[in-house]
Amino acid sequence: MRLAVTAVLWAIAPIAAQAATFDEVAAEAAAARRGNRIPEAIGLYRQAVQLRASWAEGWWFLGTLSYAAHQYADGENALDEFVRLDDQRPLAWSLLGLCEFETGKYDLALDHLRQGLAGKDLAPEVEAGVRFHYGLLLSKAGFFDRAKRELQRFARAGADQPMLLAGLGLNALHQALLPNEVTAERQPAVLKAGAAERFRMLGENDKAESGCQELVAQYPTVPGVHYLYGTYLSYTRPEEAMAEFRRELDLNPGNADAGALLALLLMNAKDLSGALPYARKAATQRPSDPLAEYVYGEVLMGTGDLPPAIASLEAAERLDPASIEYHIALASAYSRAGRYQDARRERRVSMEIAEDIQRREQAAQAENR
Amino acid sequence: MTAGPRPATQAWLAAAACVALAGGAHGATPRPAQTTCATCHRAQAQSQPHTSMGIGLELPPNQESLEAHPKLTLDANGYRYQIERKNGVSTYTVSDGSGALTLPIRYAFGARNLTFVLEYQGRFYESLVTYYAEIEGLGITMGDDRIKPHNLTEAMGRQTSEQEIADCFGCHATGAVSGAKLTLASMQPGVNCEHCHTGADAHMQAMAGGKPAPAPRKLGEMAAEEMSSFCGECHHTWETVVRQRLFGQKNVRFQPYRLALSKCFLGDDKRIRCTACHDPHVEVIREDAHYDRACLSCHAVSGKACPKADKNCVSCHMPKVPVLGAPMVFNDHNIRVTHAGDPYPW
Numbered sequence: 001m002r003l004a005v006t007a008v009l010w011a012i013a014p015i016a017a018q019a020a021t022f023d024e025v026a027a028e029a030a031a032a033r034r035g036n037r038i039p040e041a042i043g044l045y046r047q048a049v050q051l052r053a054s055w056a057e058g059w060w061f062l063g064t065l066s067y068a069a070h071q072y073a074d075g076e077n078a079l080d081e082f083v084r085l086d087d088q089r090p091l092a093w094s095l096l097g098l099c100e101f102e103t104g105k106y107d108l109a110l111d112h113l114r115q116g117l118a119g120k121d122l123a124p125e126v127e128a129g130v131r132f133h134y135g136l137l138l139s140k141a142g143f144f145d146r147a148k149r150e151l152q153r154f155a156r157a158g159a160d161q162p163m164l165l166a167g168l169g170l171n172a173l174h175q176a177l178l179p180n181e182v183t184a185e186r187q188p189a190v191l192k193a194g195a196a197e198r199f200r201m202l203g204e205n206d207k208a209e210s211g212c213q214e215l216v217a218q219y220p221t222v223p224g225v226h227y228l229y230g231t232y233l234s235y236t237r238p239e240e241a242m243a244e245f246r247r248e249l250d251l252n253p254g255n256a257d258a259g260a261l262l263a264l265l266l267m268n269a270k271d272l273s274g275a276l277p278y279a280r281k282a283a284t285q286r287p288s289d290p291l292a293e294y295v296y297g298e299v300l301m302g303t304g305d306l307p308p309a310i311a312s313l314e315a316a317e318r319l320d321p322a323s324i325e326y327h328i329a330l331a332s333a334y335s336r337a338g339r340y341q342d343a344r345r346e347r348r349v350s351m352e353i354a355e356d357i358q359r360r361e362q363a364a365q366a367e368n369r
Numbered sequence: 370m371t372a373g374p375r376p377a378t379q380a381w382l383a384a385a386a387c388v389a390l391a392g393g394a395h396g397a398t399p400r401p402a403q404t405t406c407a408t409c410h411r412a413q414a415q416s417q418p419h420t421s422m423g424i425g426l427e428l429p430p431n432q433e434s435l436e437a438h439p440k441l442t443l444d445a446n447g448y449r450y451q452i453e454r455k456n457g458v459s460t461y462t463v464s465d466g467s468g469a470l471t472l473p474i475r476y477a478f479g480a481r482n483l484t485f486v487l488e489y490q491g492r493f494y495e496s497l498v499t500y501y502a503e504i505e506g507l508g509i510t511m512g513d514d515r516i517k518p519h520n521l522t523e524a525m526g527r528q529t530s531e532q533e534i535a536d537c538f539g540c541h542a543t544g545a546v547s548g549a550k551l552t553l554a555s556m557q558p559g560v561n562c563e564h565c566h567t568g569a570d571a572h573m574q575a576m577a578g579g580k581p582a583p584a585p586r587k588l589g590e591m592a593a594e595e596m597s598s599f600c601g602e603c604h605h606t607w608e609t610v611v612r613q614r615l616f617g618q619k620n621v622r623f624q625p626y627r628l629a630l631s632k633c634f635l636g637d638d639k640r641i642r643c644t645a646c647h648d649p650h651v652e653v654i655r656e657d658a659h660y661d662r663a664c665l666s667c668h669a670v671s672g673k674a675c676p677k678a679d680k681n682c683v684s685c686h687m688p689k690v691p692v693l694g695a696p697m698v699f700n701d702h703n704i705r706v707t708h709a710g711d712p713y714p715w
Contacts, residue, residue, distance in 0.1 A: 236532055239548050269548070270567075328608050335594040335629075335636025343636060347629065350611050351715060358614045 025051060026058065033061060038069055046074075049081070056085040060092065067095055072102035090119020094130045101133050106178075110137040128154070132164070139171040140178050144257070145291060146320050147171050155201040156364075162191065168201075169194030172231075173224025174257055189219040193228055200232060208232060216244075223252045230261065238265045256286040260295040267299050275299045283312065290319035294326050297333070306337045324353040404577035406562045406569060413650040418559065420652045421480035425559035426541040432477045434500055435459045443498050443507035446517065448524040450498045450507060461485055461496060463525045470521045478541050482697065484510050486537060487526050493534045494526030503696040512619070514694040540603035565599075565649070589644070593628075594636030600643045601625035618713045621690040627702035630715060633667065634704075640666050657681040 029044030045062040049055055063078035076099035083092050094116030100109035113134040116122065122130060135150030148171055151164070158164035166179035169190035182190050196211025212229040219225050230244030245262035248255055263279035266272075276299055282289070283296035297312030310333045317326040331346035407414035417423045427433070432454075435441075439454040451462045452474070459474040476486040477500075485496035497518070499510040510527075518524035529537070531551070538545035538556065543564040545556035562569045566585040575582030591599060598606055605615075605623035607630070620626060625643070628634055634641055646663045647653060654660075664682040668674035677685065687700045688707055703714060 236530075237549065324612070328611060332594060332598070332608065332636075335634075336592070338635070338637040340635055347607065347611075351616075354611050354614050355616070358616070 026055070029058070029061070033065065038065055041065055042069060042071070042074070045078075049078070053081070054085065056082055059085065063092070063095060063099075067099055070102075072099045075099040076103055076105070090116045090122055091126065092116075093119070094122060094126065098130065098133060101137065106137055106140060110134070110141060113137065132167075135171075136167050136178055139167065140176050142176045142286070142289065143320065144171055144174050145323060149322070152201045155198045158198060165191050165194030165198065167194070168197045172197035172228045173222070174227055174255060175224055186222065189215065189222045189225065192218070193225070196228070196232075221251060224248070224255065226251065227255055227258045227261075230258065234261065234265060238268065241265060254285070256282040256289050256292045259285070260289070260292040263299055264295045267295075267302055272299065272302045276303065287315075288319060290316040290323065290326065293319065294323075294329060298329055301329070301333050301336070306333060309333055310337060322353065324350055324357070327353065404573060406573055408573075409576075410562075414562070416652075417650040418561070420650070422560040422649060424480040425478075426538075427477040427479075427483070428558055429458050429473075429475065431558075432459055432474065432483070434481075434483055434502065435474070435477065438500070438505065441500065441507050445498065445509055446524060448518065448521075452500070452507065461487060461525070463497075463521055465521060465524070468521060470525050472525070478537065485526075486529075486534070489522065489525065493529050495529055495537075496526045497524060499695075501696045508696060509694065511692060511695040511697070591642060592637045592639050593634060593642040596642040596644065597625040597629060616715055618690060618693050620715075621699045621701050621713075622692060622697075624699075624702040628704070631702070631704040657684045 025044055025048045029041055029048055032038075032041035032044055042062065042065050045058050045065065049058040049062060052058070059078045059082035063075045063082055066072070066075035066078060076096060079092055079096035079099060083089070083096060086092070093112050097109045097111075097113035097116055100106070100112060113130055116130055117127070117134060131150050132154060135147045138144075138147035138150060151167055151171060154161075154164050155168070158168070163179055166182060166187070169192070170177050170179065170182070172193050173190065175190070179190075192211065192215050196208050196215060199205075199211060200208035209232060212232050215225050216229050226244045226248035230241045230248060233241035233244060242262055242265050245258045245265070248258040249262070252258070259278045259282035263275040263282065266275035266278065279292075279296040279299040282292035286292050293312045294316035297309045297316060300306075300309035300312060310330070313326060313330045313333055316323075317330055320326060327346045327350040331343050331350060334340075334343035334346060405414065435452065435454050436457075438452075441450075441452040443450040447465065449464050451464075453460050453462070459477075460471050461474050462469055462471040464470070470489075472487045472489055474485050475488065477483040478486060479499075481502035483500040485499075487494045487496055495510065495513075497510055497513050497516065498507045500506070501508050513527060516523070516527060532549065535546045535549055535551050538551060538553070540560075542559060543557045543561045545551060545553060547555075565588065568583065568585040572582045572584055588596070588599070598608075601607070601609065601623075604625050605620075607626045610616075610620055610623050610626040615623070628641070628643075631641075639645065640663070643649075645666075646660050658681055660683050661680055664686075665674060668682075673679070675682065683700060685707060686704050687702060689698045690701045690713065691698050705714075
């Protein structure tokens with residue numbers, strides 16, 4: 001993923017070169033860059049920007065060349081200077097985020113990769129790399145559903161990529177870690193979870209189920225294993241899914257999403273009084289968890305307690321505005337509460353998201369043909 | 370309603386009847402020999418079983434349309450389909466030049482139009498052809514027109530998932546699903562009282578035993594949004610259609626979804642809920658004028674409701690839309706001002 005990003009960067013100059021009045025250092029730096037003398041070019045660009053700190057092009061090349069040379073701290077510093085001078089370059093935000101990812105500044109990286117992706121004009125191979133890292137960081141930050149939407153784009157191509165399988169596995173297990181933070185002891189379980197999750201994303205349900213069953217049999221005490229199997233069973237065998245979520249909560253009471261999904265299944269089985277304590281606990285346990293807020297909102301709506309239901313659903317929507325489920329639930333809640341304009345707005349947004357999903361699915365199908 | 374009550378209920382009713390009769394013989398307060406929903410809710414219980422919802426699903430002895438058309442054939446996709454009725458049993462045969470597959474029709478889903486659920490090698494299939502009342506003949510099942518079968522099994526029908534078949538029986542029958550599992554032993558064809566009025570059976574049994582019993586929830590309390598969700602469990606809610614991305618003209622048959630798109634759909638108002646127009650205990654009324662009262666309950670509050678007409682509102686504002694690929698037409702429940710040439714919205 002990184003190589004593809006680098007290859008594209010070299011061909012791109014974000015702004016026109018400045019006039020020739022610029023000192024000889026800048027010219028030598030450009031010559032070294034064109035001659036593929038990378039360490040020399042980095043040194044010269046560094047000199048040049050020390051002479052003229054307002055030279056955006058210099059910061060740009062210093063940043064991109066440093067990134068390509070794995071000098072991420074230097075790249076981060078240079079690109080940070082660049083975006084101060086020109087904050088309209090999605091590619092610069094993206095690269096800055098990638099450097100920060102490598103230097104371990106994950107919160108900043110997440111924010112800057114998001115800004116990069118918001119620009120929508122990245123080259124496809126760059127965008128893929130940025131999205132992948134963005135997905136890993138979302139998962140690390142505990143935004144598992146948002147992360148899954150990013151990572152599942154890579155499922156088809158990822159059978160033999162351990163980094164991707166580890167990312168998918170951690171996401172599926174709801175372990176807020178990056179692949180390189182997984183201990184050697186845990187790695188087999190995480191990779192197995194990733195493989196099962198990948199099959200599920202590809203719709204190969206038999207393989208996904210046998211993967212989940214093996215995972216539960218071989219690693220029954222690894223956090224998230226029963227949660228993953230529960231999510232797999234939720235649509236087809238809700239009673240078995242509830243049993244898996246209960247097992248997960250016994251082993252790992254901190255898994256708020258296991259409690260939330262258990263509450264959702266209880267609610268679907270018309271057991272609102274059973275669902276409410278699980279939903280409330282999950283929402284309290286992780287107030288920044290959109291899924292927990294959403295389920296609590298749905299359960300409250302089931303009880304007819306509309307104002308707090310709406311508050312929870314709005315919180316879920318704020319935390320993950322791209323999730324169609326939260327807009328759908330809000331539309332219904334607003335409608336019941338007589339807030340017609342709000343309901344119509346949420347319905348419209350839901351349908352737009354649905355159409356967008358449909359377009360992407362059709363594009364993916366066309367690609368696979 | 371064509372089948373008897375559930376075995377457990379039947380046994381209980383028999384016992385209750387015996388107790389009642391014995392009690393009467395000994396001078397106790399006489400009670401009806403057999404208590405049913407009709408004992409108290411006579412009108413609804415008499416009419417509802419004859420509605421399309423009440424019928425819902427026909428078992429072999431009651432497949433009247435097939436009885437009336439003992440031999441139906443269709444040539445489609447390079448295969449010949451034949452439905453034949455003999456001695457009160459219908460069979461479904463699909464054949465090509467070299468072979469044939471014949472299966473008994475145990476479950477005919479629907480009331481006027483019939484799609485068949487077939488069992489083959491331990492799995493359920495939705496028949497690839499449907500009996501359409503409009504043409505009194507067979508046609509490709511709605512939604513299956515894109516299927517190009519490669520062999521007799523695929524030509525016979527579309528294999529369904531466990532979830533899908535549970536959904537089919539869950540809506541077209543009563544007591545056929547427990548949890549997400551199919552429980553055909555306790556199935557009663559069609560939508561009966563208990564299907565919508567959860568707890569009706571327990572209420573009735575307790576009342577028959579002379580005990581106080583909580584009544585099922587009064588569904589009349591529901592306003593529009595909640596009722597759309599309730600009826601939409603089978604007729605497809607707005608949520609279901611959006612989640613499954615069932616956009617385009619084919620969704621005209623999902624009335625709760627279409628209704629929710631209407632500008633006049635106010636979720637907390639009872640005047641736009643399903644039962645404001647449709648009494649589920651009687652067959653749907655086809656005359657446009659019947660629905661004017663419901664429209665005018667809001668629109669005639671201040672002056673003239675419409676610059677074009679003063680009756681048959683639905684004829685313009687709920688236009689008839691054909692379902693692509695099937696000889697069926699539905700009134701679009703997306704109530705709106707329409708113009709010639711407007712595209713079908715969502």
